[in-house]
Amino acid sequence: MFEESQEKALKLANEMRAAGTDIIYCSGLVPEKFAGLARQHVPCCGHVGYLPVNNTWYGGPRGVGKTAEEAKKVYDDVMALEAAGCIAVEMECVPAKVAEEITKRTKLLVFSMGSGPNCDGQFIFSEDLMGTNLGRYPRHSITYANLFTCAVDALKQFCLDVQSGAYPQARHCIKINDQEFARFQQSLASSPTRLDRVLDSAPKSLDQYDHF
Numbered sequence: 001m002f003e004e005s006q007e008k009a010l011k012l013a014n015e016m017r018a019a020g021t022d023i024i025y026c027s028g029l030v031p032e033k034f035a036g037l038a039r040q041h042v043p044c045c046g047h048v049g050y051l052p053v054n055n056t057w058y059g060g061p062r063g064v065g066k067t068a069e070e071a072k073k074v075y076d077d078v079m080a081l082e083a084a085g086c087i088a089v090e091m092e093c094v095p096a097k098v099a100e101e102i103t104k105r106t107k108l109l110v111f112s113m114g115s116g117p118n119c120d121g122q123f124i125f126s127e128d129l130m131g132t133n134l135g136r137y138p139r140h141s142i143t144y145a146n147l148f149t150c151a152v153d154a155l156k157q158f159c160l161d162v163q164s165g166a167y168p169q170a171r172h173c174i175k176i177n178d179q180e181f182a183r184f185q186q187s188l189a190s191s192p193t194r195l196d197r198v199l200d201s202a203p204k205s206l207d208q209y210d211h212f
């Protein structure tokens with residue numbers, strides 16, 4: 001919603017609140033728009049440091065705040081969000097020492113994404129945690145499982161078991177009692193098998209084909 005009008009942002013935020021969300025997080029939203037939401041008592045979380053939504057302006061993914069000037073700009077951005085009435089901020093790819101100094105000075109809850117241990121909380125993409133990210137794993141990420149490989153292994157094994165006949169086994173199958181089955185077979189006595197039907201529909205002679 002960051003490129004939408006104030007009215008649309010408020011409407012969307014209110015729909016999300018009605019659906020039960022506790023807080024509206026928005027990357028790239030300018031402080032004036034957060035202020036508009038905060039005036040209507042919408043709890044908001046902003047975003048500072050490296051903003052993937054504004055990727056072009058950073059020249060690609062990178063740490064933000066490695067110079068004194070840029071670090072001060074991150075501080076100023078946080079203070080602007082605080083003044084706008086946000087209650088939290090995601091701080092992305094800011095040097096840990098800079099993030100720590102800013103966290104000490106703001107009332108906002110600071111969620112660190114690659115901004116070191118001394119913020120109020122940590123934020124990591126679950127695709128990185130669980131190993132389902134098919135792209136690059138950023139430096140700040142940590143991976144505890146390899147669910148993608150697990151999923152592919154499971155699908156491969158299923159394929160192999162179907163091909164080898166290992167699946168399905170008797171315990172995967174549903175039974176019918178012998179008497180009912182015999183009656184069913186009787187009812188099919190005059191029905192041709194698949195093979196009969198294929199042979200029946202095969203051309204009887206080449207004359208059935210068009211020759212030009």
Ligand SMILES: Nc1nc(=O)c2c([nH]1)NC[C@@H]1CN(c3ccc(C(=O)N[C@@H](CCC(=O)O)C(=O)O)cc3)CN21
Nearest residue numbers: 050052061062063093125127128133137138139140141
């Ligand atoms: N899977 C996933 N994980 C993320 O953390 C993530 C996404 N996707 N998609 C949206 C953004 C993009 N993010 C990124 C992506 C790359 C870097 C990156 O290249 N970081 C540098 C560190 C730069 C430095 O040390 O100065 C790196 O080397 O990984 C950072 C954040 C974070 N977000």
Ligand SMILES: CC(C)C(=O)C(=O)O
Nearest residue numbers: 027052053090092113
């Ligand atoms: C979804 C994006 C904007 C994000 O939260 C991040 O990169 O931290």
